[in-house]
Structure formats: C-alpha cells, structure tokens
Amino acid sequence: MQGLNLTLVDQSLNYLGDEFNVTLLLSILILLLFVVMKLHRKHFVSASIKNENELFASCESKDPYNTYKSLPGPTPFPLRLIGNSLSFFSNINIPQKLFQFAKKYGPYYRLTFLNEDYVVLNTPSAAEALLGSTNVKHFHRSRLQETLWPTELEQSIIILPGGEEWKKKRKMLSRAFMTLALQRHNSCWHKQCERMVEKLEERFQDEGKKDNIVADILKQCTFAMSSETLMGVDITQEAEDGALFCESLDEFNRILFGRIFRPWLLVDWIWRRSSEYRKARAVVDGMEKVTHLVIEKYKEKFLLESVEERNANDELKHTMIETMMRNGIDEKAIFDETITLLAVATDATSLAEHYALFLLALNPEHQELCRQEIDKVFEDPKNVKNGILEFEALKALNYLERCILESLRIYPLTIILRRLEAPLKIDENLVIPKDVSVIVTPYVLHNLPECYPNPENFDPDRFLPENVKERHPYAYLSFSAGPRNCMGIKFGMIEVKVVLATILRNFVVSTPDTMDDVKLVVDGAVNPAAPMRFNLSKR
Numbered sequence: 001m002q003g004l005n006l007t008l009v010d011q012s013l014n015y016l017g018d019e020f021n022v023t024l025l026l027s028i029l030i031l032l033l034f035v036v037m038k039l040h041r042k043h044f045v046s047a048s049i050k051n052e053n054e055l056f057a058s059c060e061s062k063d064p065y066n067t068y069k070s071l072p073g074p075t076p077f078p079l080r081l082i083g084n085s086l087s088f089f090s091n092i093n094i095p096q097k098l099f100q101f102a103k104k105y106g107p108y109y110r111l112t113f114l115n116e117d118y119v120v121l122n123t124p125s126a127a128e129a130l131l132g133s134t135n136v137k138h139f140h141r142s143r144l145q146e147t148l149w150p151t152e153l154e155q156s157i158i159i160l161p162g163g164e165e166w167k168k169k170r171k172m173l174s175r176a177f178m179t180l181a182l183q184r185h186n187s188c189w190h191k192q193c194e195r196m197v198e199k200l201e202e203r204f205q206d207e208g209k210k211d212n213i214v215a216d217i218l219k220q221c222t223f224a225m226s227s228e229t230l231m232g233v234d235i236t237q238e239a240e241d242g243a244l245f246c247e248s249l250d251e252f253n254r255i256l257f258g259r260i261f262r263p264w265l266l267v268d269w270i271w272r273r274s275s276e277y278r279k280a281r282a283v284v285d286g287m288e289k290v291t292h293l294v295i296e297k298y299k300e301k302f303l304l305e306s307v308e309e310r311n312a313n314d315e316l317k318h319t320m321i322e323t324m325m326r327n328g329i330d331e332k333a334i335f336d337e338t339i340t341l342l343a344v345a346t347d348a349t350s351l352a353e354h355y356a357l358f359l360l361a362l363n364p365e366h367q368e369l370c371r372q373e374i375d376k377v378f379e380d381p382k383n384v385k386n387g388i389l390e391f392e393a394l395k396a397l398n399y400l401e402r403c404i405l406e407s408l409r410i411y412p413l414t415i416i417l418r419r420l421e422a423p424l425k426i427d428e429n430l431v432i433p434k435d436v437s438v439i440v441t442p443y444v445l446h447n448l449p450e451c452y453p454n455p456e457n458f459d460p461d462r463f464l465p466e467n468v469k470e471r472h473p474y475a476y477l478s479f480s481a482g483p484r485n486c487m488g489i490k491f492g493m494i495e496v497k498v499v500l501a502t503i504l505r506n507f508v509v510s511t512p513d514t515m516d517d518v519k520l521v522v523d524g525a526v527n528p529a530a531p532m533r534f535n536l537s538k539r
C-alpha cells in the first residue's frame, strides 16, 4: 500500500516537473504555498517580517524608516506569499519590466513576493550604498538565491555569506585569477579558438547554410578555455566523458533555475522527491566523476615533485585547483568550487561573447573598426610567437574592449539581489531595515540617460577613460562593484577578447535579427529566450 502511494506521489511529482499548465499551476500554487507556510516555517515564515515594530526594533531614529514604509510600488496581491509575483509571472523581459517600474515609481520602490520584502534601488548612489558597503551583514545572497542553490554545492564562494570564510577563500582564489597565473594559458586559449574557427567554418561553409546559431559553439570553446585555465587539464580531450561535462552544466542550470517558475519545487521536501531532483543529482554525479579524475592527476603530479620543487613553486602561477590543494582544502570543497566556477565562467563569458557578437553584427561600422585594430595587432611580428598572439598584445585591443563593455552595458547579464542582515542607510532620508532584501538591476542603471545619453545607441566611446571618469563609478554594474564584485573580471574579459578577435579576424559577421527580436529571460543569467541567428562569411 505504501509502495502504491509512493508511486502515485512519484507520478504526480513527475507530472509537476514535466508539464506546464497555467490554470493548474495557479490553483496548485496557492494551495501548496498555504500548506508549505504551515509545514516549512523555516523557509518562509521565519524569513518573513512578522510585525513592523519588530522590524524597526534596531533603529536609532524612526524617521528614515517611515520613508521606507511609505515607499511606492505596484500594489501587491493581498496574500503576502503571492504579493507582486503575478507581475513577474512570465519570465519574458523581466529587466525591461523593472525598467518600466523604475520609470513609474522612481528611484526606490517596494515589492513583495514569496513572503519576502524587497526594495528596488535605481540610482548609482543607492547602488553604491549597498554594493560599496564593507559591512559583511550586507553581503548575503537573497533567500530565493539561497533556496535555489543546491545544498550539494554549499561550500562555493558564490553562496557563502560574507564572513571570515568567504574573505579567506576570496583572497586565496583571487591569486589564480591574477595576470601571472592566467598568462601561462595563452597558447591553450588560441588552440581552443582554432577549433572553434573550424567548427564555425563547417557550419557556415555553404551559401545555403545561412541564419544559423553560434551560441553552442561559443559555449563549447569558452568551456574548454575555462576548464583548462581553472583545472590545468583539457578535459574536453583527456577525460573520458569530458565532452558531456559542458552539456551537463547546461542541464544543471536549466533544472535549478526552472524551480523559480515551479515554486512548489522550492520546498525542500517536494524538491528532493521530484524527478527534476533525480535528474540534477545524476548530472552532479557525472560532473563529480570528471573533477575527481582531474584531482587524481594533480595528486600524481605532487607525488612526483621533489621537496625543492614543491618549495620553489610559485603560488602565483598555479591553477585554481592546484591553489586549493596546496592550501589544504578538502576534496569536497574543491569539487564545489570547481563546478560552480566552471559554470559561472562558461555561462557568463560565452553569453558576453554572444551579445557582443550580435551587437557588432548589428553595427558593421564598429565591427570594421575592431577588425582593423585586430589585423594591425596580429600583423605586427613583435606580437606573434610560434603563430600565436602574445598575451601582452591583447592589451592593444582597446577598441574591441570598449565594444565588449558597451555590449555588456546594453545587455548586462545579472540582476543583483542581497538580503540585509543589518539596516542599510541609503541617504539621510532612507534607511532600509534589516531582513529586507534589496534588488539592483544593472539594466535599469545602464539605461539612465543622465549617465548614458541616448542609451539605446551602441557607442563604445562611452568607455573612453575620459568619459568613464565623468560617470558615477556605480553607474556601470556589468561585473557588479565593491567588495563582492566579480572575481573573474580579468579572466572573463580576456576570454571574450580572444574569442571575438579570432572570429572577427576570420569572418565578417551579420545577423538577420534585430534588437526587438531579442526577448530576455532570467534563468541564472539574463539570457536571450532564443539564441540569435548569424551569417558568417569567411574573409
């Protein structure tokens, strides 16, 4: 009998995990969330604000908090659990929706969903108050992010609340992203880019093969570059099932972030019994196997090292895995970090390449200026050794760099969420109380005409040093800013530069799509709902 019940539960959960029916979803959602509130106080109720006096208990002056209480915002559904969720029921164009709200409600406004209160900050100075704060109580990820994050990967720097452990880890890992550590992978990046060119040639070689996608090829190339840089091993070549690793990461992201739009799967009890969880587990197991193989290789290498070699080893030249092993980090924590950073590096960087290529395809005059710069750098014999562009020469690709920064202004990859463990003073008139979460949307700041005149225009010169100097430092948040900003800025920018320089040196790029065709969806990062289409003709 119990077996039968379990099968029924299993089947229903499979159904919930696989099908999407709006009416059913709404009714189940309301019903389930009520039950969940009762059963799982830990997740939702304790996170909620039970009464306003309690909320303001730690304040010195009540006035700025009164401003908080009277902040405008869209009227929420009377049930706090649902709140403003209905405004975000569709995952399409959420950044644009937040932009419309900003226009309507002004620099700060309130939202509520899943029983959590949010304040949305829409000015560079308010973003600075949050992101520039050095108070670790302002570093926490939001409850939604913590709930979505797989407990299996809990030791990763991305999810650690800012504290001593986070600080130590960030310092240790940062060494692996310094120029010295990165530059020794230069030839590997070019080797991977050559493979990418072959794949692109194959895809676009016939006249009939037009209007094709490149996102998958960009991602595989970026994955190979990132994995070799972070781990020191080309797992796409060496590990038996390395090729599957990249696809596994995609599947993993899809499952995790799909939970936002199937909120019942946010409840741990249901999640762990769902078919989606089993799929996620299988993916993690597969990735764990590959990482384990890499760690074993390092162990062999260490065993062969003499004491002198070990002592002479310069920490600044180590890969990320090597750095962690030499710092005595255990295998589980190394695994958590490797998987997470591989996922972040591959997703963010290949997406940045995708958007930049699209905007260069739409703006052929800027594409041509980049190409002239690239040709000049590649054709200078000082810059090329054994057929490979020297690492130092990448610095000369200034115009390309400005185009990448401008692409990330137009298409920033994230929405930044933080949960306040201590009140946050925005200015003399506004203090946001503890326990509230805060949202900063780079898309909104990047479209403020006072920071970026004619924000709809693609204008790389916005990133000329003299123009950057004129702007508020927190008006550009593609890599976030402040103490918890992107740890891989340097590496990410180098990867995007190498990939784009290789493509533009080999092909002329155009697209049949327009910016209006691009719908944005938030699933981990801000992705295009469908990959853009391109035409690549060989030069």
Ligand code: HEM
Pocket: 157, 158, 159, 170, 341, 342, 344, 345, 346, 348, 349, 352, 408, 413, 414, 415, 416, 417, 477, 478, 479, 480, 483, 484, 485, 486, 487, 488, 489, 491, 492, 493, 496
């Ligand atoms: C062009 C590519 C990239 C972009 C646009 C980008 C953007 C970002 C942004 C906006 C954040 C802040 C997220 C938040 O606070 O919610 C972030 C954090 C982070 N990024 Fe990147 N990223 C890129 C590439 C990379 C690469 C290649 C790595 C390294 C492998 C990396 C590692 C990280 C880490 C570890 C954090 C979290 C830092 C912390 O919590 O202390 N990123 N990134």
